[in-house]
Amino acid sequence: MTDTKQEGSGKEEPVSSGAAAFAYRDFRLYQMARAIVIMGAEAQSVAVAWQVYLITHRAIDLGYTGLALFLPGLIFMLPAGHTADRFDRRAVILVCYSLQFVCTFTLFFFGILTLPVPTSAPYTEPCGSV
Numbered sequence: 001m002t003d004t005k006q007e008g009s010g011k012e013e014p015v016s017s018g019a020a021a022f023a024y025r026d027f028r029l030y031q032m033a034r035a036i037v038i039m040g041a042e043a044q045s046v047a048v049a050w051q052v053y054l055i056t057h058r059a060i061d062l063g064y065t066g067l068a069l070f071l072p073g074l075i076f077m078l079p080a081g082h083t084a085d086r087f088d089r090r091a092v093i094l095v096c097y098s099l100q101f102v103c104t105f106t107l108f109f110f111g112i113l114t115l116p117v118p119t120s121a122p123y124t125e126p127c128g129s130v
Contacts, residue, residue, distance in 0.1 A: 040104070
């Protein structure tokens, strides 16, 4: 895809498509990691909302959960842009993803601690009750 386009000055400039960036290995790895992180964050937001609804059984609490998931992005939008412009972006992304991992692990840990343990489930008796 090295088509050229003629301009009025007689210079030829290569026309590149949006897929040209995927020719670079590092960019492909970055995009794959980004897609995995986005899918994980969306799954986490669904799991958090589901757990909130299982605990409270109130739809308004789902709204509050959505607001709590949305507000930090809105509040930290400008400071994050400033930080990304001022510091190394790789380090910023690494710190952000590390903090997201710690928060996810903490939610997972506390979720495991609060799961109800079945006291008399059908699988506890091999032959069932007669």
